[in-house]
Amino acid sequence: MKKAFALLTGLTLLFGVLTGCSTQSNESPQAEQASTNGEPMVLRWSINSEPPSLDPGIAVDADSFDMIYAAFEGLTSYDVNGELVNATAESFTNSPDYTQFTFKIRKDAKWSNGDPLTAHDFVYAIKRNLDPKTASEYAYQLYYIKGGEEYNTGIGSADDVGVKALDDYTLEFTLKAPTPFFRELTFFPTLFPLHQKTVESNPKWADEAATIVGNGPFIMKEWEHKQKIVFEKNDNYWDKDNVKLDRLEVAMIDDNNTAFSMFENGDIDWGGYPASTLPPDAIPYLKNEGKLMVASNPGTQSVVFNTQKPPFNNQKIRQAFAYAIDRQAIIDNILQTGVPAAYGWVPDSMGLKPEGYFKEDPAKAKQLLEEGMKELGLTSFPSVTYTFDSTDMNKKVAEALQDQWKRNLGIDVKLYTAELKVYRDMRSQGNFDMIRFQWGADFNDPINFLEMFREKTGGNNHPDWENPKFKELIDQSYTEPDLEKRKQILLEAETILMEEMPLAPINFRGNPYVKNDHVKDFIIFPLGGAYFKYASVMR
Template sequence: MKKGIALATCLTLLFGVITGCSNSTTTSQPAGQPSATPTEATKAEPMVLRWSINSEPPSMDPGIAVDADSFDMIYAAFEGLTSYDLNGQLTNATAESFTNTPDYMNYTFKIRKDAKWSNGDPVTAHDFVYAIKRNLDPKTASEYAYQLYYIKGGEEYNTGKGKAEDVGVKALDDYTVEFNLKSPTPFFRELTFFPTLFPLHQKTVEGNPHWAAEAKTIVGNGPFIMDTWEHKSKIVFTKNPNYWDKDNVKLDRLEISMIEDNNTAFSMFENGDIDWGGYPASTLPPDAIQSLKDAGKLMVADNPGTQSVVFNTNQPPFNNKKIRQAFSYAINRQEIIDNILQTGVPAAYGWVPTSMGLKADGYFKEDAEKAKQLLAEGMKELGLTAFPTVTYTYDTTDTNKKVAEALQDQWKKVLGVDVKLYNAELKVYRDMRSQANFDLIRFQWGADFNDPINFLEMFRDKTGGNNHPDWENAKFKELIDKSYNEPDLEKRKQILLEAETILMDEMPLAPINFRGSPYVKNDKVKDFIIFPLGGAYFKYTSVVTQ
């Protein structure tokens, strides 16, 4: 089968770097060779990985979760049609094979007959159909429902204009699921790796509205079972004896501590109490990065993503484009990268990561004088004689705090405006962001799949689940819709380039830097995977004690 789209991201393996690009295949692919299995003597002791996350996962429901901590836990307990192997290739997972039509509008997956739920029930094509239609149901209120809009009838059902029976996913038999798409989607197989397309155990979901909030009521189909969930304290996973590929799962137990303070998490790593420091478990304290770099211990996961400042475009003063532009042009991005992030990541002068190939040199540059001019013009248009005090909201980490203070200082020096800072606990921050209860707010987006549309389509509709600036533009929306139906990849790229040009002119958000996430690890940890697009995968991990 031909590759429909070049997959530029590479899988980061944290024990020497191996890279590879995912290729379509019609047969099951074995995983790359894991590290040597411990001796029988070593096996007498349970193999345990000690991990940490920043906060209580809001939900273990693949259709509801929106945050990184929840996703990492979900990938331990659930599995989709596809996953990634140790060679960095997208590989068949719960699906044993697939086919697609040459126009990329129909995909058919064969489900493994040995795939089972953690309670022993078989995983079937019906479980995928149920999950997708349930996640599209407006009553479910899935923020990632738009990821399912590639499926014919998906958007119509989710927006109340269509019916569930018209959604283009169906079980041809118990072990064959077919997707009919509304337009050519060469990256659809890659998208099946995303949790919104994971199967759900219907009896469990319908039998208890709170099924995803307690360990004892979660029924998954992944490599691990959630054994314990002590809320706001710890989570323990154990190996799933019903998992189809259990022979490749080396860990007996995964012990996860919830540690909100990153300095505490790093101290625990240094003391040997946990096996990982930094991404994707936590955030390394910025004061520790240079010394780790000097000692040759620092590693950086390079996953496509962008950190930005989002403006609330619904209310003054950021309902004015020129004022949004002024705040963006006043940011000294390299100063933030050099003095705070210290990881050598690129400054961002566009929203879509440069690895996705739209416009490498970006759409604008810092310009203090232009920023001052734009601010004056914007204030005049709004009838303001003095700039109001506005508040920048960010989520709690030392790095985010230092970035916020740098932005505050830069806006004061360049624009002469006073910006207050509000440090919100993670759950409060997420609620404020989702409800547009802010003036300016920190927002980092990591790719869900490797295509520019993943960074652009979230702004197609004002009411979109991740459209935090509540911004909408008719021409931008027209271009996004046009891209959905353009089979020529080069023409499609030009359409998306035009769309991003509009986005960066209107500036509902100001990009700061592209993502690069630092970490350190216990040398005994082998075969741990950071997914190509970010996030933790424990399936192949081992902890070699001798």
């Protein structure tokens, strides 16, 4: 089992640790002086939109998560080499069968207001996030904990959840089945601690800078909504000596052309992922100049079908739309980052079936469309709309899909672009025919891409699809200790997913960016997202 665990965690990939990064781990990196001229060291950043919430148990979007990782910290984090290391926890142990994990909390860990941070803060946060009243979309990440799913679905109690504080600085998890990757999962915000007095005293505590109490390397000092967020170094952070930035200024810029122009003009220090999206027209220029970099974090871009209403309640019609997509044309002519085409949902780096489950086939697509329409009793195809969030890149991909569906299926698909918050609301409420969906790994295991479709009520099951055999296989994988047998179980599950096609994969993720050379030691997490703890700006 220990050998298997080492193999699994060793699969965690480091993409995007930048040229010029320190090679030291975060246990003892050398702190740099703030500036050559005695002024504060400031990193100027951007995000695409207003973060809906900085509550680690509620947030679901990348912009919110990036801000949360600045203000909060979990039991584990990543160092500058992309290695998972202890963070708020100073050590851990696990049982030989990986059903119990025990973490020792640092006694010098504090909240940003100076209060001591204890194991009780983790217990409170986890049970609060599992409480059905909290309505945490990521509550299912806590189902590995014994009693977690039962409490969240209303058939169990908080007292039965397998997390407890053995004392103020010892946290114990009891899991429902062997979970060798559980330590890696503790890096995810749903398992972050919360300051109980703050949460319970103000339902809107996570909406304003003045009321956010975190435990991370930075404190939020300003939140000018829809304009900017400002962080400053947290003097109560346990590892403050290794935090180099004095200040982090985050502008909210919803237009990616504007953001890129600001980067070129020197007004912000980063262009593209994970701060924003590079304009499609800028990518060839940056590539020719040798400046383009790509963070290949595990993830998949797809078209999700609403399986609960015609015509996409029909499997053959879903397959027809999937087989009619020319993925390589989209990659070569629009994305231009050399990412792989996706013929499966689980990224090929996770090794279930790298060659995929299907291929483009316009002739077969047309045949499936005709068969599906006959099964639904349709003599003409109804009006359908593809919805996407408003970036130039997403618009170009949407237009390419529209053209391919017209050319290969003879169907006129309408396009609808929505501002990010509206798009997310439509997606979560099932208010769409087809909608863009990109999923990035929360932890490096295929189950993270599959278990969201286990049942319709899953927080990220946007196609609202369910299959009894698929659910049975996912449940079986939870208790299978043999990694090779477990892989075959998950392979069978993905085979069902790709046969019924509630979503059509397009490409695996590759996020382009460019940076100023004076930015050092900024980390793009191995699984995606921004981490500012070690960053420095030597102007």
